[in-house]
Amino acid sequence: MIVILGTGGTIAGTAQSAADGVGYTAAQLRVEDLLAAVPTLAGRRLEAHQVAQLDSKDMDVATWQALAAAVQAQLERPEVGGIVITHGTDTLEETAYLLHRVVAPAKPVVLTAAMRPATALVPDGPQNLADAVQVAATPGAAGVVVAFAGRVHDALQVRKTHSYRVDAFESTDGALVARVEEGAVRVLGCWPTGEALGLARIAAPAADWPRVDIVLNHAGADGCVVRALLAAGVDGIVAAGTGNGTLARPLEMALRDAQAAGVRVLRSTRCDAGPVMDLPGLLPSAGALSPVKARIELMLALLAR
Structure with missing residues (x-):
């Protein structure tokens, strides 16, 4: 059935x-x-x-x-x-x-x-x-x-x-x-498999879920949105970077400040496809996850704290 x-x-x-x-x-x-x-x-x-x-x-x-x-x-x-x-x-x-x-x-x-x-x-x-x-x-x-x-x-x-x-x-x-x-x-290929995190991971009341937002890198991007999110009490930020997760310097500095304040940060890409390489000295990568999926991944990680 x-x-x-x-x-x-x-x-x-x-x-x-x-x-x-x-x-x-x-x-x-x-x-x-x-x-x-x-x-x-x-x-x-x-x-x-x-x-x-x-x-x-x-x-x-x-x-x-x-x-x-x-x-x-x-x-x-x-x-x-x-x-x-x-x-x-x-x-x-x-x-x-x-x-x-x-x-x-x-x-x-x-x-x-x-x-x-x-x-x-x-x-x-x-x-x-x-x-x-x-x-x-x-x-x-x-x-x-x-x-x-x-x-x-x-x-x-x-x-x-x-x-x-x-x-x-x-x-x-x-x-x-x-x-x-x-x-x-x-x-044509393999059916997807994975290890279930279980419903307990998402059992917290909706009002208690961590706040994770997405910011976009673009020409002229600065840190104003990041600072506003930090003031609003955000728990996590996914940066939709250009190309291989690259970020304008003012935006990156604001994200590093947020990270230093205890906010979890992930770098994704605004490109339609392709991974973001996890390279030394850069903010953590979301791998091949799109910004919206990286946001879910980060929320699930924060729910486990």
């Missing part, structure tokens, strides 16, 4: 007109409605639960906690072979990475979404949902992945790279886990 967990998003969005692909309201339909729109799933053994109903730009810690707990509870049921999560595209990569780090499941957890609302003339959600169910039912599948536009990405690599196209997601180093072709899953 495959369990579908709904969280809202564009895939559940509606608009006044089928011609309107951007002026819609997200998170209007329930997950049962989404399943009813995919006739090919009618004969599958499925179970649906609504965990949240929001536009994923508004994703928050409390919803992450509820979703992670729901995923863990379903994974512990022996009759459940896999899980599909319907989600908005805006923060999908963040949710996928969080689940990868705290759950690291031996069964597949497949996130999917849509770029067009359910009321669009040609919605992409039904096909993505059908593909996600097929991936979740694939023998040997495991870990947290994203099924979108016929491609399967792992939670570590996936990034939203386009604001409008229906194939909006990419694997940053180009290594797809699989492709879904006419309902058949063609495995």
Whole structure:
């Protein structure tokens, strides 16, 4: 059996007109409605639960906690072979990475979404949902992945790279886990694995989670934002540097001051792909993590203190 967990998003969005692909309201339909729109799933053994109903730009810690707990509870049921999560595209990569780090499941957890609302003339959600169910039912599948536009990405690599196209997601180093072709899953690589940190890592009340913010390096960047964050009581800062995590001197000095004051700092890159090298004398590297995933990694580290 495959369990579908709904969280809202564009895939559940509606608009006044089928011609309107951007002026819609997200998170209007329930997950049962989404399943009813995919006739090919009618004969599958499925179970649906609504965990949240929001536009994923508004994703928050409390919803992450509820979703992670729901995923863990379903994974512990022996009759459940896999899980599909319907989600908005805006923060999908963040949710996928969080689940990868705290759950690291031996069964597949497949996130999917849509770029067009359910009321669009040609919605992409039904096909993505059908593909996600097929991936979740694939023998040997495991870990947290994203099924979108016929491609399967792992939670570590996936990034939203386009604001409008229906194939909006990419694997940053180009290594797809699989492709879904006419309902058949063609495995290309390895299913993601990892050591689960466990739900206890994220059990603190949402109000008690560490504050971690992201600052961007750019021409003329200075330390004003960093100093404002320090005054606001920030616990961690991820710097989205240029290139190999490089930082303008005034910004770097402000970050070093924050680090000296007890704030954890990581360097990432604003580039679409590629790691940040951890070199002597530089601020700590986030490796190949994007700024938003590095932020989650830093929050999880601070929660363990």
